[in-house]
Amino acid sequence: MKIQKQVPLTEGPILKSLTGLAVPIMISSFLGTLYNITDMAWIGLLGSKAVAAVGVGGMYVWLSQGLASLARMGGQVHVAQCLGRGDKEQAHRYAKTAVQLSILLGLAFAAVSLLFTDPLVGFFKLEGVKTILDAKIYMRITCGLILFSFLNLTLTGLYTAQGDSKTPFVANFIGLLINLLLDPLLILGVGPFPRIEVAGAAVATVSAQLVVMLVMMVGVFRSKKEENVLKGIRLFEPFSKEELGNICKIGGPTAIQGMVYCMISMVLTRMVAAFGAEAIATQRVGGQIESVSWNTADGFAAALNAFVGQNYGAKKMDRVQEGYRISFWTVAIWGALIMLAFIIFPGPIAGVFFHEEKAMEIAISYLIIIGFSEAFMCVELMTIGALSGLGKTKLCSVISITATSMRIPLAMVLSRTSLGLDGIWWALTLTSVAKGIIFYLTFRYQMREKC
Structure with missing residues (x-):
């Protein structure tokens, strides 16, 4: 593959x-x-209980992404800032330390997941022996082999810090094709392939992640050292205490933020579970549908993070401000389009994933309510990328954790009114709107302080 x-x-x-x-x-x-x-579209053919099982198992995959951001964010910001200053040798040392840290964290998370699968799944109090068993199977496969995902996130961040976003794109596109091929073959069983249902979805996902990792590694091997700070990394060299400490200083708050955010969602999922398997399935699938906006905004945030990091390192604050302005309008308009789609076409969207009347009713209500927050959520994620590029990850974590934590008491209050389950959805929406506004004002204040 040509870089x-x-x-x-x-x-x-x-x-x-x-x-x-x-x-x-x-x-x-x-x-x-x-x-x-x-995954959700194919699993949906097995019924809402199977979707609920994957949703619960997938919560721990989500939790792992928070921990993975320690190495990714810390490595990406420092590599970008070093390159902005023209210090390629130190950028190389930061890249090596980030990859080493990512491997250690991935192995540690996998070990904990395999040792404590039963109590971790039991936290959600699922009903039905088959549903509980499926959740455990999905978790053991995806979390047991989570190392591929950890490395993919870190390698993507390090590629991006250098201004190369095309290599991760090619890798992810190939991985998607693998996933698209394996999902129906393994979930439903086609031809010589066995029907392994939920386990099939997990195997397809992990296989795709492995391929993505291999493609990005090939990109490193085929590059020249002067082109890629990842070239020539010696994984078995001792950690540099200075680089490790600096990575943890920047990436630590982001990791804590991501993990706490997931834990809050776990508490909310347990509350949702009281309304039945269809409600859990809606929360899981709804989150994946919603990721059309937040994953895209998060991708733009990664680009803005590298852009801000390099220009901040080069002391070009006028470019930082202009880059934020362009990014703001891009993601805000995208979020507004998603909002309109969710509010105007909730039925057709939900119908792709659900085939039971009760599940459809819950999903339609979810999409309409959550739709009002999409533009604000996009602005929030994009602004976190910009502030992190300035090294303000601790500030981002304080704001995000504080505001997101309010979802729990708000959901408890609203769900006990006539709104019922919809009260939990409104808690998500109202806090997302608040965070979008707060982060925007925070960035403007930081710019006034630095310029």
């Missing part, structure tokens, strides 16, 4: 530089969304 030319971020037209990096990342993020949507 694509890196996008210059500290010089030239800002719109061209930013979109040149952002578009492949956004497409890659959308491909990641299709992974999950494809």
Whole structure:
């Protein structure tokens, strides 16, 4: 595979530089969304209980992404800032340390997941022996082999920090094709392939992640050291205490934020479980449908993170401000379009994943309510990327954790009114709107302080 030319971020037209990096990342993020949507569409044919099982098992995959962001965010920000200063040797050391840390964290998470599968699944109090067994199977496969996902996230961040978003895009596209092929073969059983249902979805996902990792590694091997800070990494060299400490300082708050966010969602999922398997299935599938907006915004945030990191390192604050302005309008308009789709066409969208009347009714209500928050959520994620590029990950974590934590008491209050289950959906929407506004105002304040 030929490594694509890196996008210059500290010089030239800002719109061209930013979109040149952002578009492949956004497409890659959308491909990641299709992974999950494809799984849910095929699993939906097995019924809402199977979807609920995958939803519960998938919560721990989501939890792992928070931990993985420790190495990804810390490595990406420092590599971008080092390259902005022209210090390629230190950027190489940060890249090596980030990959080493990612491997250790991935192995540790896999070990904990396999040792404590029973109590972790038991937390959600699922009903039905088959549903509980499916959740455990899905979790053991996806979390037991979570190392591929950890490395993919870190490698993607390090590629992006250098201005190369095309290599991760190619890798994710190939992975998507693998997932699209294996899902129906393994979930439903086609030809010589056995029908292994939920386990099939897990195997398809892990297989795709392995392929993505291998493609990005090939990209490293075929590059030259002066082109790629990942080239020549010696994984068995001792950690550099300085680089490790700096990575944890930047990535730690992001990791805590991601994991706490997931834990809050776990508590909410347990509350949702009281309304039946259809409600859990709706929350799981609804989140995957919603990822059409938040995964895309998160992809743009990754591009803006690298853009801000390099220009901040080069002390070009005017480019930082202009890059944020362009990004703001891009993701806000995208979020508004998704909002309209959810509010106007909730039935056809839900019908792709659900085939039971009760589940359809719950899903339609979810999409309409959650739709009002989409533009605000996109602005929130994009702004977190910009603030993190400035090194303000701790500030992002404080704001995000505080505001997201309010979902629990708000959901408890609203769900006990006549709104019932819809009260939980409104708790998600109202807090997302608040976070979008707060993060926007916070970035404007930071810019006034630095300029």
